[in-house]
Amino acid sequence: MSAQKICLIGGSGFIGRHLAAQLTTLGHPITVASRKTSLPEFLVLPSVRLVSADIHDPAQLEALIAGHDAVVSMVGILHGSRAQFEQNHARLAESIAAACERQRVRRLVHISALGAAQDGPSDYLQTKALGELAVESSALEWTILRPSVVFGHDDAFLNLFADLQKRLPLLPLAGAASKMAPVWVEDVARAVCESLARPETIGRKLDLAGPEIYTLADLARLAGRCSGHPRPILALPDSLAMLQACLMEHLPGPTLMSRDNVRSLRWDNVSDQPFPSGLLGFAPTALSALAPDWLAGRGYNYIASRYREKAAR
Numbered sequence: 415m416s417a418q419k420i421c422l423i424g425g426s427g428f429i430g431r432h433l434a435a436q437l438t439t440l441g442h443p444i445t446v447a448s449r450k451t452s453l454p455e456f457l458v459l460p461s462v463r464l465v466s467a468d469i470h471d472p473a474q475l476e477a478l479i480a481g482h483d484a485v486v487s488m489v490g491i492l493h494g495s496r497a498q499f500e501q502n503h504a505r506l507a508e509s510i511a512a513a514c515e516r517q518r519v520r521r522l523v524h525i526s527a528l529g530a531a532q533d534g535p536s537d538y539l540q541t542k543a544l545g546e547l548a549v550e551s552s553a554l555e556w557t558i559l560r561p562s563v564v565f566g567h568d569d570a571f572l573n574l575f576a577d578l579q580k581r582l583p584l585l586p587l588a589g590a591a592s593k594m595a596p597v598w599v600e601d602v603a604r605a606v607c608e609s610l611a612r613p614e615t616i617g618r619k620l621d622l623a624g625p626e627i628y629t630l631a632d633l634a635r636l637a638g639r640c641s642g643h644p645r646p647i648l649a650l651p652d653s654l655a656m657l658q659a660c661l662m663e664h665l666p667g668p669t670l671m672s673r674d675n676v677r678s679l680r681w682d683n684v685s686d687q688p689f690p691s692g693l694l695g696f697a698p699t700a701l702s703a704l705a706p707d708w709l710a711g712r713g714y715n716y717i718a719s720r721y722r723e724k725a726a727r
Contacts, residue, residue, distance in 0.1 A: 418610065421445045421482040421519075423469055423510060424489035428569060429525065431455045433486065433603040434462050440607060447478055470506065476513045484521035484610055485514055487549075492538065493669040499541040507545035511552035521556075523609050524549045525602070528562045528595075528621055529681050536677035546619070557609040559602070561622040562683050565701055566599030567708040574670070575637035576709055579645040585638070586648045588655030588671060589679025590631040595623035596701045608694040615693060621685035625700050630679065636701075640709035652676070 420437060422430050425446035437444050438459045446456065447467045456462045467474045469489070479485055487510050491502045507524065514522055530542035549556050565572055579585055605622055609615040628636070631647050638644040650658060659673045691697045 417441045417443070418483035419443045419445070419481065420610070421447070421479055421485045423447050423475075423478070423485060423487050424525075425486070426453055426455075426464075427488065427490075428566065429488055429564060429599055429602055431568075432566065432599045433488075433606055434459055436600070436603045436607050438462060445478070445482065470501065470509075472509060472513070475509055476517060479510070479513045479519055480517045482517075482519050484523070485510065485519055486523045486525070486606055486610075488525040490525070490527070490542075492675065493663075493672045494674075496537045496541075499537040499674075500544070503538075503541035504544035504548060508548035511549055511554060511556075514554055515552060520554055521610065522549065522552070522554045523557045523559065523606050525606070526558055526560045528560045528623060528685055529678075529683050530560060534678075535680045536674045538674055538678050539681070550619075555616045557615045557617075558619040559605055559609065559622055560619060560685075561597050561602050562595040562624060562685070563597070564599050564602055565596045565705065569599065572633065572637045572705060572709060575634045576641035576643065579634075579638035580641065580643040582645060584646040584648050585634055586650050586654075586658060587631060587634055588650050588652075588658065588676045590629065590634075590647060590649035592630045592679040593627055593682040593684050594630060594633065595625075595627050595684045596633070597622050597624040598699045598701070598704060601696075601698045604696060605694055608696070612693070612695070618693070620690045620693065621687045622698070623685040623687075623689060624698050625689065626702060627684055628701070636705060637709060640706045642710065652680075655679075 420442050424430055426448040434444050438461050444462045446464050447469050448464050467478045469475050489502050489506055526546050527542045530539050532540055532543045534540045546558055634647055655676045656673055659671045659676050662671045663669055689698045
């Protein structure tokens with residue numbers, strides 16, 4: 415794929431940081447929309463330009479997209495009101511598609527979520543589905559990627575379970591029996607890069623599920639064991655899980671679990687389709703091959719190290 419100028423909307427988040435690193439090593443100039451003009455994660459990525467923009471303002475969004483060859487849309491929130499979910503997942507996806515059309519930016523890769531459905535059990539899954547519909551209804555050359563739960567060295571998922579077990583004598587867990595197929599963040603980022611490079615992915619919705627299936631309780635146990643702080647897992651019934659989540663929503667600080675999260679866990683987060691290895695040109699990496707090492711010694715700057723290693727070759 416020849417160098418393209420690519421705009422990442424939602425690019426300062428977990429997946430976006432890894433994607434920016436991969437696109438940079440491929441030689442693409444990158445624009446990342448952010449309310450902050452300086453983010454340490456991007457200091458080692460010289461072709462990344464941070465632009466302060468309110469992506470919910472139509473004029474600023476259109477100015478941000480103008481002049482690019484492709485856009486990657488990856489905005490997502492895990493907690494909030496129905497109105498906030500609709501704003502970030504549905505209306506924003508529609509605005510991005512419309513801005514791309516007006517600016518004649520034909521290529522759009524949209525990161526949604528595995529299990530997104532208009533009849534889903536949660537606002538998160540329902541509004542993710544509305545975002546997909548907005549992209550599919552556009553006249554763009556779109557690809558929609560639907561990852562299962564995404565893990566990585568710097569995630570807020572397995573690391574959270576590890577930290578909680580370090581602090582608590584036991585771990586009360588909502589949705590303990592819910593099944594997931596964790597996918598590595600580097601594989602999600604690579605799927606975006608391959609989608610941009612492969613015209614055959616245009617007009618396709620691709621499930622990105624990892625090669626191993628775990629229950630949520632399995633993942634919590636793995637995080638505790640590998641980090642050296644295994645604790646008993648207390649599976650909560652749905653009624654107690656909703657009560658716990660309601661209390662956590664009202665605690666000061668970041669929300670760790672909401673009632674909408676509990677509703678999402680009522681559906682297994684797995685796919686009946688295999689990972690699209692033939693279409694994307696690679697097979698996904700198993701969680702069991704990676705997580706034990708980095709859970710045992712967190713603090714390593716994976717993104718910076720990865721870029722420096724490639725730059726030295």
